[in-house]
Amino acid sequence: MLGEEAISKLLKAGEIAKKALERATKITRPGVRVLDVVNSIENYIRELGGAPAFPVNVGINSVAAHYTPPYGNNLVIPENSVVKVDVGVHVDGYIADTAATLAFNPVYEGLVDAPRRALERAIEVVRPGVRASEVGRIVEEVIKSSGFKPIKNLSGHGIERYRIHSGFVIPNYNDHLNRQKIGEGVYAVEPFATDGAGLVRELNSITIYALKPTSRPLPAQVKDFYEMIYRERRELPFTTRWYIRGVEGAARVQDMINGLRKARCLVEYPVLVERNNGIVTQFEHTIVVTEKDVIVITA
Numbered sequence: 001m002l003g004e005e006a007i008s009k010l011l012k013a014g015e016i017a018k019k020a021l022e023r024a025t026k027i028t029r030p031g032v033r034v035l036d037v038v039n040s041i042e043n044y045i046r047e048l049g050g051a052p053a054f055p056v057n058v059g060i061n062s063v064a065a066h067y068t069p070p071y072g073n074n075l076v077i078p079e080n081s082v083v084k085v086d087v088g089v090h091v092d093g094y095i096a097d098t099a100a101t102l103a104f105n106p107v108y109e110g111l112v113d114a115p116r117r118a119l120e121r122a123i124e125v126v127r128p129g130v131r132a133s134e135v136g137r138i139v140e141e142v143i144k145s146s147g148f149k150p151i152k153n154l155s156g157h158g159i160e161r162y163r164i165h166s167g168f169v170i171p172n173y174n175d176h177l178n179r180q181k182i183g184e185g186v187y188a189v190e191p192f193a194t195d196g197a198g199l200v201r202e203l204n205s206i207t208i209y210a211l212k213p214t215s216r217p218l219p220a221q222v223k224d225f226y227e228m229i230y231r232e233r234r235e236l237p238f239t240t241r242w243y244i245r246g247v248e249g250a251a252r253v254q255d256m257i258n259g260l261r262k263a264r265c266l267v268e269y270p271v272l273v274e275r276n277n278g279i280v281t282q283f284e285h286t287i288v289v290t291e292k293d294v295i296v297i298t299a
């Protein structure tokens with residue numbers, strides 16, 4: 001059950017996420033440093049009274065998700081690229097998640113348009129009692145009829161307080177094995193399309209992490225670091241650049257990450273790339289479903 005307070009915080013998170021994504025689409029262009037984009041958006045989220053629900057993700061070309069630039073990184077948005085920006089905002093743990101794709105070459109117009117229209121069509125059917133697989137069926141149909149493939153191993157998701165992925169999966173295809181039905185709650189719908197294989201694989205590179213609670217006592221070297229992040233974020237994703245103060249600090253924070261991994265209290269999110277290096281496009285909105293209403297809080 002979503003109470004009045006929860007709904008008002010969700011609406012606020014949605015409003016901030018929408019504004020942050022709008023700013024992202026204005027400042028993201030070829031030649032701009034990706035690190036400057038994410039810093040600007042994350043600061044803007046804080047200025048507006050929210051906090052990032054996860055580090056701003058920027059996926060260039062075949063990178064589908066889970067990349068944020070690390071501290072000091074000089075990656076620049078390339079000419080003719082396709083860029084996805086995925087923004088999450090939380091207000092007191094209530095999360096809004098939204099994404100859009102920008103293409104800097106008109107040849108990609110169709111590929112960008114496919115998940116945008118799939119999202120529009122999918123949102124129209126979301127209401128209590130509808131199967132998640134029905135949403136997926138529509139996403140698949142729209143993307144395939146545009147001549148592209150949906151990415152099958154990426155999906156939309158239920159959202160709970162301080163939890164980006166509740167365990168509820170909204171597939172991007174007609175997944176007959178998924179018997180879940182939409183009920184009252186918060187859902188992110190996020191169609192991904194590609195001209196590649198329609199699957200992502202993990203790279204070795206990791207820039208996004210989350211804490212994993214443990215019942216065992218934490219080693220002394222990582223205890224303060226763990227507790228500082230847990231107080232602020234609980235199990236919401238974070239990135240190391242948020243905690244680095246200067247180049248010397250970078251080595252210290254990396255030691256902390258290694259310590260958390262060793263203590264088995266770290267979740268790592270490898271960068272996801274299209275299996276055939278196809279170009280990937282994505283749009284995403286967060287939807288609040290109540291008994292009476294279906295509200296797209298990021299639109």
Ligand SMILES: [Co+2]
Nearest residue numbers: 097188190284
């Ligand atoms: Co999402």
